Amino acid sequence: MSAPTVTRATRASSVATVIALIALVLLAAAPWWAGRADMRLMGEILLYLSLACLWNLMAGYAGLVSVGQQAFVGFGGYMLFALTIFGGLHPIAAIIAAGGLAAIVSIPIATLIFRLKGAYFAIGTWVIAEVFRLSFAQVSALGGGSGSSLPVGIVKSLAASRSGREALSYWLALGAAVVVISAVYLFLRSRRGLALTAIRDSEVAASGLGIDIWRTKLEVYVVTSAFTAIIGGLIFLQKLRISPDAAFSVNDWTAFVIFIVVIGGIGTLEGPIIGTLLFFALRETLADFGTIYLMVLGLVAIVVMLKAPKGVWGLIRDRFDLELFPLSYRVRTATDKGA
């Protein structure tokens, strides 16, 4: 009998790769086939997709259930404005620098809030986000409480024409989503990712098997916060206007993101993707109904949490034993090789 072999790719994952590549080519060509409004919507979808993947890594895997990531969305947005207006940086350089600054800022925050457990941790993250909002509202150079617009000169430095700018900011959103999803996927596939997945399932067992829980969580928190700030920068590059209430909105940057991850399937890579598509499908169909839209979202969330705690992707996966991202290992023994 020959030794068992260990593989990772499945047929579904190969099909998914091909579909993803085709989708990527189509999406990259959107400026040539999509209208202005559609492209704007797709850009927004891609940025939400990125936020959802990041929040899922942090909450779904590392168990850091933050309701305060709007702190970093807003921080990234404000850094875009500050570094371009006062630092003279190109907007893209400013957004990347915002990611680096957010990583630095997130370390002392982590040492503070990691002492809190469960609900206290969540509340702690929210308090930090409020501190951010109130602090940026004090900065009169950035418009204080009422905010400010990105100066025309800086906007023009991106591209001369309006359509060129819109295409560029769409491509940036697409690029960010591809980078975030690939980074999360490659991380989860690595041996550090295996450790993180173990933490997701049992912290006591993980630490008993040699995994440094605190350090792993810190790394995840710092990296997701940095990426979240970059996405925040891109969001406000699309909006061209920032204010403390918009930048640090718990509704826009956390509640909707949690909704997306929970209905899609928390703690899976596929969940945030499915969740984002469902969220925008709901939002676009219910857009004309005003506040009813929020009530329907709440209702959907409650039903999913009660009937399918593992989200829509959890239902699909359990039913068809599917995996789009080949993270799992499959052991094949000599006897079932032919099957």
Place this chain on the structure above:
Amino acid sequence: MSAILSIAGLRKSFDAVVVADDTTFDVTEGEALGVLGPNGAGKTSLFNLITGALRPDAGRIAFAGQDITTHSAAARCKEGIARSFQIPQPFGGMTVFENALVGATQGAGLHGREAEAHAVDVLEETGLMPKANTRAGALSLLERKRLELARAMAAKPKLLLLDEIAGGLTDAECVALIDTIKRIHAGGTTIIWIEHVLHALLVVVERVIVIDFGRQIAEGDPAQIMETPEVKEIYLGIDADA
């Protein structure tokens, strides 16, 4: 032979409940030690103290000649201590193979194919190979207990702590488990085994200690210990329902 584990003056209590009361003993390298005691005596707590899941109120723990009292649980695993949990703690969303792979990569520090081959080995050793691709969350209680053993072995421990893994097995399964543990022991791994299934424990271990209310009330040769009045009193009835 030298002591691989050396525990001195260990104390731990949860408010009024004392789980370690001046616990002091050595374990020789290559030894198999049994731990007995009634429910709630502090046996699992002793394992929690040795693995670093719990911090002692006082006392010292040395492992392989090094004071590890302040080391984290993760560090102690890398230094060579692995355990099974009495209440299984599988990584429920991962497959059985991946559970073992966590031990092989994180605990034993193996990489790539070498880690995969070692994970396959421990699954074969513990009879879990047919379940390799099953999600651990879908296993029965008995399979979960076997997974506890497999995952601990995957970390390549020098000292293996087993917490009640024989309960509920059929006679044939119990014989197979004893064989496995004897093989692990013969391979040079030091073992401390908490077990209420006395007939299984007694064919493996060379020495037992008895704990009650966190105190060591007896220690020595298994056959002699079983004859002492204190132990007889504690174990009246326990062997039958284990």
